[in-house]
Amino acid sequence: MKTDKLERLQAAGWKVGNTEDFLQLSEEEARLVALKLSLIGAVKKSRIKRKLSQIDLAQRMKSSQSRIAKIEAGDPSVSLDLIVRALIASGATTRDIQAAFTTNERAAA
Amino acid sequence: MKTDKLERLQAAGWKVGNTEDFLQLSEEEARLVALKLSLIGAVKKSRIKRKLSQIDLAQRMKSSQSRIAKIEAGDPSVSLDLIVRALIASGATTRDIQAAFTTNERAAA
């Protein structure tokens, strides 16, 4: 764990002893969430760019409109698999997907 | 669809009329599979690089050794979520993940 974060947490009154596992996990969890959000944004951006309605995209990937809405709303029931499938189906290029990751990197830094 | 691919498929005797949806889907499916494989490779590479056993990595991400083995074996029961979580837990940097995408891009080109 990074020292500055550790200090901030300790200053906030956190006991940072055997809770390292927990903190470590949180940081990784946060990274995954940030990544998902980034990809979700890319889905919506790509869909709009191609002038596709949620129904259009749903048909392309053999899903349903409600699921597309949930994807874009960041619903917790949506898997990373589905997000990426939507991204691909929406016509996003590999470069677009990479860009989403890059955005994620900036946000995490 | 790209013309060369279309021609290859037609030459192979495929009827490329109203089966476009199917072919389109296959192409997207293939892209997802390629992406997964690429990330799987990155997981193993990152794990080995950090000298972690499958058990070590499993503990880091609160999973099990058998699941790590399945990830690396490309078992169909493994989700993209789990692969990416393993990748993050293995200590892979965002740059490493991006590199996996780059590899994928080359493979798809």
Place this chain on the structure above:
DNA sequence: TTAGTCTATGTCATAACTGACATAGACTAA
């Protein structure tokens, strides 16, 4: 040999995800 470490594979109950459906809200155009 024996023991230890690491990885692979199968199974299973539980948990998580999915598409489909209903329904509602926002907005636009007759």
Place this chain on the structure above:
DNA sequence: TTAGTCTATGTCAGTTATGACATAGACTAA
């Protein structure tokens, strides 16, 4: 108003993914 299009949200039965466990194989070192 009315109808149409698009999106949001809730529910649910069926499907898929999960961790845990057992077990086996490969390899190394005593």
